[in-house]
Amino acid sequence: MTDQDFILKSYNSNVESGSVKWSSPSNIALVKYWGKRKNQIPENPSISFTLSNCKTITEVTYTKKTSSEFSFDVFFEGEKNEAFKPKIQTFFERIESYVPFLRDYHFNIETSNTFPHSSGIASSASGMSALALCLMSIEEDLGVDYADDYFNRKASFLARLGSGSACRSIEGELVVWGKNRSTESSDLFGVRFDGDIHSNFKDYQDAILLVDKGEKQVSSTLGHKLMYGHPFAKERFSQAHDNLGKLKDILSSGDLKEFIKIVESEALTLHAMMMTSMPYFILMKPNTLEIINRIWKFREENNSNICFTLDAGANVHVLFPKAEESKVYDFIKSELVAYCQKGHYICDSVGNGAKRL
Numbered sequence: 406m407t408d409q410d411f412i413l414k415s416y417n418s419n420v421e422s423g424s425v426k427w428s429s430p431s432n433i434a435l436v437k438y439w440g441k442r443k444n445q446i447p448e449n450p451s452i453s454f455t456l457s458n459c460k461t462i463t464e465v466t467y468t469k470k471t472s473s474e475f476s477f478d479v480f481f482e483g484e485k486n487e488a489f490k491p492k493i494q495t496f497f498e499r500i501e502s503y504v505p506f507l508r509d510y511h512f513n514i515e516t517s518n519t520f521p522h523s524s525g526i527a528s529s530a531s532g533m534s535a536l537a538l539c540l541m542s543i544e545e546d547l548g549v550d551y552a553d554d555y556f557n558r559k560a561s562f563l564a565r566l567g568s569g570s571a572c573r574s575i576e577g578e579l580v581v582w583g584k585n586r587s588t589e590s591s592d593l594f595g596v597r598f599d600g601d602i603h604s605n606f607k608d609y610q611d612a613i614l615l616v617d618k619g620e621k622q623v624s625s626t627l628g629h630k631l632m633y634g635h636p637f638a639k640e641r642f643s644q645a646h647d648n649l650g651k652l653k654d655i656l657s658s659g660d661l662k663e664f665i666k667i668v669e670s671e672a673l674t675l676h677a678m679m680m681t682s683m684p685y686f687i688l689m690k691p692n693t694l695e696i697i698n699r700i701w702k703f704r705e706e707n708n709s710n711i712c713f714t715l716d717a718g719a720n721v722h723v724l725f726p727k728a729e730e731s732k733v734y735d736f737i738k739s740e741l742v743a744y745c746q747k748g749h750y751i752c753d754s755v756g757n758g759a760k761r762l
């Protein structure tokens with residue numbers, strides 16, 4: 406498929422108003438997207454677990470208007486929000502040719518997240534995917550009739566133009582984005598991982614330890630830009646291809662020890678890219694490292710398959726098989742909680758994707 410396949414050519418412009426509502430999850434990458442080209446095309450493929458409890462709920466009410474500029478209001482967690490508007494404005498500008506009705510309506514966007522935003526738990530992924538899905542449902546309200554597959558693909562295509570990782574939030578349980586030699590994929594949208602998944606990875610758990618709930622100093626968007634001219638960029642992009650290939654085999658064989666190696670190495674490589682860019686920056690906090698060291702110690706002493714991953718932030722995602730749930734939560738409550746801001750953490754697990762409400 407090409408960009409052209411997603412252009413909406415005709416719709417019923419007589420619809421006066423309506424309302425649509427979606428819940429869309431965040432996701433956590435196992436192989437990380439870090440570096441992009443023009444038009445939100447990733448420099449390397451990535452794969453993520455779709456989450457279940459970390460999600461955005463967005464309701465969009467649309468009303469016909471006469472003026473031709475974009476018009477929308479954002480209400481975040483019940484209050485009028487100006488801070489989220491520029492990202493949505495940029496999103497609308499990027500997707501206009503694919504959803505031309507954007508200038509015909511005023512949009513009232515009421516949204517909330519179940520987790521802190523802008524702190525490396527991919528609120529841009531759940532937020533932008535929820536909005537993209539609402540626009541797709543409006544497209545349907547305007548008389549456009551699509552097969553299920555196309556609906557999800559276009560939603561993912563639009564979401565990508567809001568935030569790259571958002572294209573991996575439409576479906577579950579594992580989603581791949583970015584052309585590669587190992588799996589079915591596209592640079593334009595995310596697709597469900599087409600390989601076998603061993604039962605060891607069913608219902609995988611993710612406890613997100615909130616080391617720092619504040620907004621991070623450097624946004625992911627800026628971080629991606631710093632991969633231009635980065636001294637290790639070429640090697641990193643090629644490593645991501647290799648890691649995705651290895652992960653495909655691991656997901657099928659159920660080899661948890663090998664899974665841990667890839668996932669932890671990906672997280673540390675992501676942060677190594679930040680530390681070696683110019684300007685360089687560090688998003689981990691001292692407690693991030695304390696937690697990592699304690700996870701390693703616990704794994705060794707308990708013959709556990711617990712591991713960590715990080716997004717672009719200080720918070721730690723603790724990944725583990727369902728079978729280890731009770732012993733890992735005992736460990737978190739007795740040891741790791743001390744390193745979390747106000748003792749807060751989120752219990753999550755792999756989920757099935759977005760839902761219309």
Ligand SMILES: Nc1ncnc2c1ncn2[C@@H]1O[C@H](COP(=O)(O)OP(=O)(O)OP(=O)(O)O)[C@@H](O)[C@H]1O
Binds near residue numbers: 462517529533717
């Ligand atoms: N519910 C929402 N609706 C619309 N936009 C949202 C929503 N939640 C967050 N955003 C947008 O996403 C931005 C945060 O994304 P950013 O990439 O900086 O941080 P993040 O949440 O840590 O994500 P990531 O882990 O992908 O870096 C917010 O400033 C806002 O513009």
Ligand SMILES: C[C@@](O)(CCOP(=O)(O)OP(=O)(O)O)CC(=O)O
Binds near residue numbers: 439626
């Ligand atoms: C570290 C990451 O979470 C980076 C996410 O980057 P974004 O998707 O937030 O960036 P933009 O495309 O600029 O919106 C890794 C990942 O999710 O793959």
